[in-house]
Amino acid sequence: MSCILYLKVPDSIKNKPQIEVPSLNSASGEIDGWTQFQWGTNTMKDIYQLREQTQHVVRPVEGKLLMFPCWLNHMVWPFRGEGERRTLSANFNIHDSPEVTKQFSER
Numbered sequence: 001m002s003c004i005l006y007l008k009v010p011d012s013i014k015n016k017p018q019i020e021v022p023s024l025n026s027a028s029g030e031i032d033g034w035t036q037f038q039w040g041t042n043t044m045k046d047i048y049q050l051r052e053q054t055q056h057v058v059r060p061v062e063g064k065l066l067m068f069p070c071w072l073n074h075m076v077w078p079f080r081g082e083g084e085r086r087t088l089s090a091n092f093n094i095h096d097s098p099e100v101t102k103q104f105s106e107r
Contacts (some may be wrong), residue, residue, distance in 0.1 A: 001092055034057045035074060038055040
């Protein structure tokens with residue numbers, strides 16, 4: 001598993017209006033400093049074929065914790081505004097205890 005915890009979010013990100021769908025290629029700067037998850041490809045052909053969306057952007061909010069499988073592609077859009085954007089990121093493994101493993105192997 002992987003996780004991201006937003007510790008500090010600058011006013012230049014906090015004060016931007018919430019958007020539902022970012023503009024093409026996110027070149028407008030609307031989502032600078034936001035985290036993006038992608039689990040497929042997005043092309044114009046996909047749009048014309050009415051394929052479902054395969055990406056999602058998350059606006060940083062202080063105290064918000066995101067947890068996701070480590071194989072999920074993710075990135076943060078560059079942030080060049082005023083202020084400091086601080087996050088804590090971590091990867092960890094989840095293992096069953098010997099008692100739980102034994103219990104399931106006896107079934």
